[in-house]
Amino acid sequence: MKYLQQFGIILAVSFVGELLNYAIPLSIPASIYGLVLMFVCLCMKWIKLEDVKETAVFLIEIMPLMFIPAAVGLITSWNIIRPKLLAYAAITVISTLLVMLVSGYVTDWMLKGEKKGEDK
Known part of the structure; x- marks a missing residue:
């Protein structure tokens, strides 16, 4: 319950x-x-x-x-995706790197703020 x-x-x-x-x-x-x-x-x-x-x-x-249906959708849309595969791959790599970079900086910023709070 x-x-x-x-x-x-x-x-x-x-x-x-x-x-x-x-x-x-x-x-x-x-x-x-x-x-x-x-x-x-x-x-x-x-x-x-x-x-x-x-x-x-x-x-x-x-x-x-939860990603299995999305993956199946990609497989069934392969004919549409195939001509633009390089563009999709580039966007995926760039956006992944950007998310990792921003997440790292935000985590770093939050940890520094946490340490400043402990020093007071």
Whole structure:
């Protein structure tokens, strides 16, 4: 029952993200609204981490399974992808490097801020 309650909370936040996607005319995916909303709810302690942690960990553990339908979609679209494969590969490599670079700098910045807080 605990897992159903935790999953219900996650679904409710995701649903509100979907509603925000329809209400706010920006080209931001509903899942991003949901993630930001969940982050705000956790930071403001409206939702306690213990109220969603176990189900969230389970969903993260099975995340690779969620990529199987996307991979099958790529395989079935091979005739469309093939002529532009080099462009797709370049975009993938560049965006991956950019994400790694930005993530590293943000992590570094947060760790430095954490150390400054400990020094006070």
